Amino acid sequence: MWVFGYGSLLWKPGFTPAESVVAHLTGYRRSFCMTSIHHRGSEEEPGLVLALDAEGGAGCTGLALRAADHEADKVLAYLRERELISSAYVETQVPLELADGRRIEALAYVIDPQHRQYCGGLPLEEQAQIIARARGGMGPNAEYLLNTAAHLEELGLGDEELTWLAARVRNLRG
Secondary structure (H helix, E strand, O other), X not given: OEEEEOOHHHOOOOOOOOEEEEEEEEEEEEEEEEXXXXXXXXXXOOEEEEEEEEEEEEEEXXXXXXXXXXXXXXXXXXXXXXXXXXXXXXXXXEEEEEOOOOEEXXXXXXXXXXXXXXXXXXXXXXXXXXXXXXXXXXXEHHHHHXXXXXXXXXXXXXXXXXHHHHHHHHHHHO
């Protein structure tokens, strides 16, 4: 079982992958397009988390994480508990092209654009303002952004929007 990591799964997968390979997904973009009312925000002050947002011509590079065969059921149960806390994500099989040339199918969590937590298209400054102040059950929203941006940079997969957001949020938080 392969899982596509494009956000917090990059730095906190919750399992030890048997294999981890840079991978590219076509037709989706990584975006702060989902309000977080549990992990990185609250009902009163929602935060923002990343999701895969379908967009023609777009692409997203992240990591394909392979669960060991004997752990697949346990990993799937863990991911469902973590990612499907609300019905904003849809569990989907997506085709990935791995950096080593292999093509695989992987599990990915994709935003449902009809869900009330979908907020695609927010200007970057508005995203930064929200992320700088929100806090949820798993900690500050800024921590989520900064960890994700840093891990993408470490992997050589820097994301221009996340780099800008990280700098802006650091500035807003002083």
